[in-house]
Amino acid sequence: xxxxxxxxxxxxxxxxxxxxxxxxxxxxxxxQMGAKPEVVRKVAISxxxxxxxxxxxxxxxxxxxxxxxxxxxxxxNDEGPGIVDVELAMQAGYSTAPDNVRAxxxxxGMGLPNMKKYSDDMKIxxxxxxxxxxxxxxxx
Amino acid sequence: MTKQEFIRRCNxxxxxxxxxLNTEVKTPFCCDLLSIAMSKIPAGxxxxxxxxxxxxxxxxTLTEAACVILAEGITLDAAALSKAKSEAIxxxxxxxxxxEAAYEVYQIxxxxxxx
Numbered sequence: 001x002x003x004x005x006x007x008x009x010x011x012x013x014x015x016x017x018x019x020x021x022x023x024x025x026x027x028x029x030x031x032q033m034g035a036k037p038e039v040v041r042k043v044a045i046s047x048x049x050x051x052x053x054x055x056x057x058x059x060x061x062x063x064x065x066x067x068x069x070x071x072x073x074x075x076x077n078d079e080g081p082g083i084v085d086v087e088l089a090m091q092a093g094y095s096t097a098p099d100n101v102r103a104x105x106x107x108x109g110m111g112l113p114n115m116k117k118y119s120d121d122m123k124i125x126x127x128x129x130x131x132x133x134x135x136x137x138x139x140x
Numbered sequence: 141m142t143k144q145e146f147i148r149r150c151n152x153x154x155x156x157x158x159x160x161l162n163t164e165v166k167t168p169f170c171c172d173l174l175s176i177a178m179s180k181i182p183a184g185x186x187x188x189x190x191x192x193x194x195x196x197x198x199x200x201t202l203t204e205a206a207c208v209i210l211a212e213g214i215t216l217d218a219a220a221l222s223k224a225k226s227e228a229i230x231x232x233x234x235x236x237x238x239x240e241a242a243y244e245v246y247q248i249x250x251x252x253x254x255x
Contacts, residue, residue, distance in 0.1 A: 016195055017223075024201055037183075041183075041204075045179060052175075104191075104195055105191040105193070110175035111175055114178060114179045117179065
């Protein structure tokens with residue numbers, strides 16, 4: 001794995017039937033590359049939470065994943081409403097998810113906290129009315 | 141205990157047998173909130189839940205749960221059943237409560253250890 005591999009995914013908004021496909025694909029590729037199981041798990045969990053957030057809150061978006069021998073960088077970019085209060089959104093249990101989303105088993109307010117917990121570095125750039133970019137880094 | 145052996149011994153209905161039947165079933169796990177399940181499920185779990193939708197299957201796959209056990213008579217919706225078949229995910233079902241189903245899983249796993 002001397003070179004960097006870049007993967008891109010388009011995430012459909014409000015389509016819960018396809019949510020998780022991008023994360024599953026990255027997980028499969030990492031396993032094929034022989035990444036350590038704990039790395040695969042961290043990537044799968046943090047990316048899936050990001051993917052779900054895009055579906056729930058941002059009408060979809062784009063995910064770019066860079067895989068090198070040192071790290072996996074996941075860039076989740078959406079043109080959604082932005083995050084009003086990032087600090088509040090980072091609190092476990094805080095959620096703005098609507099009832100129909102909660103009925104599916106989401107909206108526990110664990111999305112961003114899980115992304116932080118399972119990545120080695122996380123950066124949130126958000127502009128209200130324009131969108132959000134979350135960058136996750138997981139070391140190999 | 142392998143998943144194949146687990147399926148043979150349990151009294152749950154097999155909705156979809158799935159693959160990786162030589163995977164080890166290690167522990168029962170109970171949770172219905174997917175984000176919490178996502179971060180907590182140990183690999184190789186028999187995940188007992190009442191959430192029978194397609195997102196449950198995505199979480200089960202990503203966390204490498206051994207199988208999903210739908211409790212309380214819950215069934216998979218059509219989209220989820222189709223996904224379970226195409227992804228070969230093991231789905232079992234029971235009318236038992238979540239606790240009773242998880243306890244049965246525990247007993248089956250530990251009975252095999254005692255033998």
